[in-house]
Amino acid sequence: MASEDNEMASPLDLERLYDEHAQALFSYLLNLTRNEADTRDLLQELFIKLVRRPSLIQEARDQRVFLLRLAHNLAIDLFRRRGSSEKHQQELVLPKDPLFAPASHPDEPAFREALETALGDLPAEQREIVHLKLWEGLTFEQIASLLTIPLNTAASRYRYGLDKLRQRLRPLYDEIK
Amino acid sequence: MKPDDLEERIKSQPWRAIPSAWRESVLAAARQETEPPHGTFGENHGPRGGTVLLSLRVRVAALLWPSPAAWAGLAAVWIVILGFQVTSRETGQAPQAQYAMPPSDQFMQAFLEQRRRLAEFDGRYEPPPFLRPKSKPNRPRSDRGNQNFATCLTEC
Numbered sequence: 322m323a324s325e326d327n328e329m330a331s332p333l334d335l336e337r338l339y340d341e342h343a344q345a346l347f348s349y350l351l352n353l354t355r356n357e358a359d360t361r362d363l364l365q366e367l368f369i370k371l372v373r374r375p376s377l378i379q380e381a382r383d384q385r386v387f388l389l390r391l392a393h394n395l396a397i398d399l400f401r402r403r404g405s406s407e408k409h410q411q412e413l414v415l416p417k418d419p420l421f422a423p424a425s426h427p428d429e430p431a432f433r434e435a436l437e438t439a440l441g442d443l444p445a446e447q448r449e450i451v452h453l454k455l456w457e458g459l460t461f462e463q464i465a466s467l468l469t470i471p472l473n474t475a476a477s478r479y480r481y482g483l484d485k486l487r488q489r490l491r492p493l494y495d496e497i498k
Numbered sequence: 499m500k501p502d503d504l505e506e507r508i509k510s511q512p513w514r515a516i517p518s519a520w521r522e523s524v525l526a527a528a529r530q531e532t533e534p535p536h537g538t539f540g541e542n543h544g545p546r547g548g549t550v551l552l553s554l555r556v557r558v559a560a561l562l563w564p565s566p567a568a569w570a571g572l573a574a575v576w577i578v579i580l581g582f583q584v585t586s587r588e589t590g591q592a593p594q595a596q597y598a599m600p601p602s603d604q605f606m607q608a609f610l611e612q613r614r615r616l617a618e619f620d621g622r623y624e625p626p627p628f629l630r631p632k633s634k635p636n637r638p639r640s641d642r643g644n645q646n647f648a649t650c651l652t653e654c
Contacts, residue, residue, distance in 0.1 A: 335525055335528055339521060343516055343524070344513075347513075361520060365523070365524050368524050368525070369527060369531050373531055404565065404567070419514060420514060421512060421513060421514055422513065422514050422515065432511075456509065483505065486508060487502075487504055490504060490508070494504050
C-alpha cells in the first residue's frame with residue numbers, strides 16, 4: 322500500500338541498505354534458524370517491513386543495530402508461529418545448512434564443522450549473543466538494547482555460551498594449532 | 499577481559515556468503531510494496547511470479563499465527579458439519595423429521611401414563627379431569643332420599 326512514508330524510501334536506498342547489511346543479516350538469521358529457506362523468508366519480510374515504514378530506519382541512530390533488532394523480532398515471531406514441537410521436529414529431521422564458507426586449509430573444515438555443531442548445541446539466547454559479540458562486534462550495551470534484556474544478562478549469557486564453545490572446541494583446537 | 503587465542507580463532511571463521519540470486523528477488527518483493535496493485539494474482543508470471551508466491555507464503559504464515567493447527571482443526575469441524583448437512587439433504591429427510599412427534603392420541607396416552615407413574619411414585623397422583631370417574635353431586639341426604647323415592651316411583 323502506498324503511503325507518504327513509502328515515497329521516502331527510494332529504490333536506491335533499498336539497494337544501498339541491502340548491499341551494506343544483507344550479508345550480516347543473512348549470517349545472523351542463518352545462525353538463529355539454521356535453515357536457509359527460513360532465512361530467505363525472514364530477510365524478505367524484513368525488507369518489506371522497511372518499505373512499509375521507512376521512517377523507522379531513517380530515525381535509527383545505528384542502522385545495523387536497528388536491522389539486527391528487526392531480524393531478531395521477526396525470527397521470534399517465526400518460532401512462535403511454528404510452535405516448539407514443530408521447531409523441534411524440524412531440528413531433528415532436516416539437515417542443517419552450513420554456516421561457514423568452505424575452508425582452504427586442510428585443518429579448517431574439521432574445526433568449522435565442530436564449531437557449527439557446538440553453536441547449534443547452544444541455547445538460542447546464548448547463541449545469538451555470542452554471534453552478536455564475536456561476529457558483529459557489538460558492545461554488551463548494544464546487545465542488551467537490541468534484545469531488550471539487562472546488561473548483566475547479556476554479559477552472563479555471552480560468558481556461558483563462550484565457555485561451552487571453549488569446552489567443546491579446546492581439544493580439537495589444541496590438536497590442530 | 500582479553501580474548502584468548504581460541505576465541506580469536508572462532509571469531510576469524512568466515513560466514514558463508516549470501517546467495518547472489520537473493521538480491522534481485524528480495525528487492526523486487528520489497529519494491530512491489532511501493533507499487534499500486536495491477537492485474538490479478540494469476541497474471542503475475544515470469545521471474546516476479548516466484549517472488550509473489552514467496553511473499554504470499556510469508557503473509558499466509560503471518561495470518562495463521564499463532565497456531566496453524568488450531569485453524570486446521572476449526573476448518574475440519576466446519577467440513578464435518580457441512581458433510582452432515584449435505585448427507586441429510588441427500589437422504590431427503592430433514593433432520594427435524596427424525597424427531598417428529600408421534601400421533602397426538604398416542605402422545606397423550608404416553609404422557610398421561612408417565613404422569614401417573616411419577617405421581618404414584620410421589621404419592622400425589624390426581625388423574626386429569628377428563629379421566630376422573632363421574633361422581634354424582636353431593637346432595638343433602640333429604641334430597642338424596644327424595645331422589646331415590648322419585649326414582650323408585652318411576653321405575654318400580
